[in-house]
Amino acid sequence: MTDTIAGTAFRVMLRMEVIPGQEAAFEQAWLDGASIITDQPANLGQWLSRSTEEEAVYYIVSDWVDEESFRDYERSEQHLHHRARLHPYRSKGSMAVATVLHALTGAASARQGTAP
Template sequence: MFRVVLCLRIHAGREQEFERVWAANTAAVADHPANLGQFLARSADSESTYYIGSDWVDEPGFREFENSREHVEHRQKLHPYRSHGSIRMMRAVPGLVG
């Protein structure tokens, strides 16, 4: 499995609107055949910091989505809310189930 985690700083006062727009446009990611799921989380330390995580079958599947028209359109809908962001990509290793 290949995991992608975005850390986004949202313009102050636009957090609730960002959450609504993200939720309304999740199909752009979820409908891709290589996508295994995604989540949105807000930092406990900052009202304006969010994490978007998505899991993929493999890195080539993610890269296919990353270069797709659907990704560009999805990103354009979220871009007005962010002041800056970063991305981390990782390969899953064995974990524990609680």
């Protein structure tokens, strides 16, 4: 099954290294501030994942209708506020961006009601 975001969504992928021992506080701070992003009219969704291979490493993925809308958000006061909330927990981080070319939903998604 093909998803409607394929070929149009702008994806932002953040890798965050959290100060060891601060993982639970970081997760809560991210969750508490998540609506700052998801309430943006151009945001299609976001996900927080914890690495199973590296201690205290997280991945944040967010999808946007286009790059321009993401960059507008990135320059906003709301973004600066959200970033400041997460900064005390972060030791290092990096960002990569991409255009979603194809998005395929697996059979288990329909059974579990989960998004890709």
